[in-house]
Amino acid sequence: MTNPFKEKLGKGGDGCVYKGKLPGGHLAAVKILSKLKGDGGDFINEGHFYEYMPNGSLEKLIYEENYFKLGCGHLGWDTLYQISLSMAQGLENLHKGCNSRILHFDIKPHNILLNENYCPKISNFGLAKICH
Known part of the structure; x- marks a missing residue:
């Protein structure tokens, strides 16, 4: 979906965001968290798929x-x-x-x-x- 993370869109304090394409052809931004804090609540709050x-x-x-x-x-x-x-x-x-x-x-x-x-x-x- 992210074409082995070839197109980096940005970087934040908790991870990098890459361009991806969903099976239906819709573009998406995929965030890969670099470190998870606590019980994983940050992952749930922040989400992991975004509109491109x-x-x-x-x-x-x-x-x-x-x-x-x-x-x-x-x-x-x-x-x-x-x-x-x-x-x-x-x-x-x-x-x-x-x-x-x-x-x-x-x-x-x-x-x-x-x-x-x-x-x-x-x-x-x-x-x-x-x-x-």
């Missing part, structure tokens, strides 16, 4: 020094505005739209993933807490 986000993290696309490496230019102010607005709506939904409030505690450009249309998704809920 072809534009990677916001971190890679907002810093000018990455433009040359990635072969891209500035996203444009309209796109950045839409990303910001969507992120604000997503955070509001986590805080107010659920039966229990979810506090992320690790919002940063590295944890904001972008799909093919630059629609952001919040990732890495490893530090998140549920507040009733």
